[in-house]
Amino acid sequence: MSPVNDGRRRPVTLKEVAAKAGVSVSAVSLVANEKKNARIGEATRARVLQAIEDLGYRPNALAKNLVHGQSRFIGLVADAIASTPFAGQIIHGAQVEAWRRGYVLLVANSEGNAEAEAQAISMLLEHKVHGILYSTWYHRQIDLPAGLSEAETVLVNCFADDGPLAVVPDEFDGGRAAAQLLIDAGHERIAFINTVTPSPAREGRLAGYRAALADAGIEVDPALVLDADSAQEGGYASVEAVLASGATAVCCHNDRVAMGLYDGLRERGLRIPADLSVVGFDNQEIIAAHLRPGLSTVALPHYELGVAGVRALLDGGPEASDRLTIACPPVVRESVRSLA
Numbered sequence: 001m002s003p004v005n006d007g008r009r010r011p012v013t014l015k016e017v018a019a020k021a022g023v024s025v026s027a028v029s030l031v032a033n034e035k036k037n038a039r040i041g042e043a044t045r046a047r048v049l050q051a052i053e054d055l056g057y058r059p060n061a062l063a064k065n066l067v068h069g070q071s072r073f074i075g076l077v078a079d080a081i082a083s084t085p086f087a088g089q090i091i092h093g094a095q096v097e098a099w100r101r102g103y104v105l106l107v108a109n110s111e112g113n114a115e116a117e118a119q120a121i122s123m124l125l126e127h128k129v130h131g132i133l134y135s136t137w138y139h140r141q142i143d144l145p146a147g148l149s150e151a152e153t154v155l156v157n158c159f160a161d162d163g164p165l166a167v168v169p170d171e172f173d174g175g176r177a178a179a180q181l182l183i184d185a186g187h188e189r190i191a192f193i194n195t196v197t198p199s200p201a202r203e204g205r206l207a208g209y210r211a212a213l214a215d216a217g218i219e220v221d222p223a224l225v226l227d228a229d230s231a232q233e234g235g236y237a238s239v240e241a242v243l244a245s246g247a248t249a250v251c252c253h254n255d256r257v258a259m260g261l262y263d264g265l266r267e268r269g270l271r272i273p274a275d276l277s278v279v280g281f282d283n284q285e286i287i288a289a290h291l292r293p294g295l296s297t298v299a300l301p302h303y304e305l306g307v308a309g310v311r312a313l314l315d316g317g318p319e320a321s322d323r324l325t326i327a328c329p330p331v332v333r334e335s336v337r338s339l340a
Helices: 014-021 025-032 042-055 061-068 089-100 114-126 146-150 171-184 200-215 232-237 239-244 255-267 302-315
Strands: 073-078 104-109 131-141 153-159 166-169 190-195 225-228 249-252 277-279 323-326
Touching (some): 014 042, 025 042, 073 089, 089 302, 104 114, 114 146, 131 200, 166 171, 171 190, 171 249, 171 277, 190 232, 190 255, 232 239, 232 255, 239 255, 249 255, 255 277, 302 323
Parallel strands (some): 073 104, 073 131, 190 225, 249 277
Antiparallel strands (some): 153 166
């Protein structure tokens, strides 16, 4: 029985190109794989290239990679960001920059499965990728997967002890920016709702908040620094403590905490920003832009992290540093009242 013709064109083979050009298969292989030092005459090379064009031959990319020892592919191994909308911007940024530089991004999403992750890294190495970006959906310290030692690697949104260059958000800068929004509006009694989960975000954002207050000559009152779960429930549960502190404004660890604060204040008949000014962190637009009033916040630069990761992989990172920090810019909406 002959195979069913489903309308797809059969790929042209090296043998067919060789027959049309009147040369050996090995000669076609040398020309197709751009072996510059091959002893192929210019007339022969021209015939082969013409035959390739006439027949529409496409070289086997994997075979070509093996010949040259590298490819125009960049690998990106992620633990969950491909299924996380706001952090998926890392992939978008990396993809746009890779394409702009003439590379294609190959994405593997392990969902935190160590076996799948190891297999993905192994397959990327087999394809002779130019390098690998390894990314996590939230900023944290990791144990570097063993396979990454065999490739040029840049970590994105994560870091490892004695690991390769890491491109991470500047949590300190972001915490300072959040507090500065409120200081510039004339607030001095500013609360800070932090997460209970140890992380670079917990430490960095709080340190930035304290630095902004100190720079403005405002004493940091320990009673204004609260801990809560980093979810909507955490913000909701913090309402009484914030109100009891006498704060006129509050910096929230993230936008979900701010959303919970909105809910609790609304239940008490209080209004934002008339009764309390609120600033979030993350700029999760599905939350921040759709709260009423719109939530002023600080953006996590996911897109920029992806762009910077590809640039660092192709161009190298800063000398004498294992971290490249990306600024977290403020996003002003309507949740801050001016007291100035």
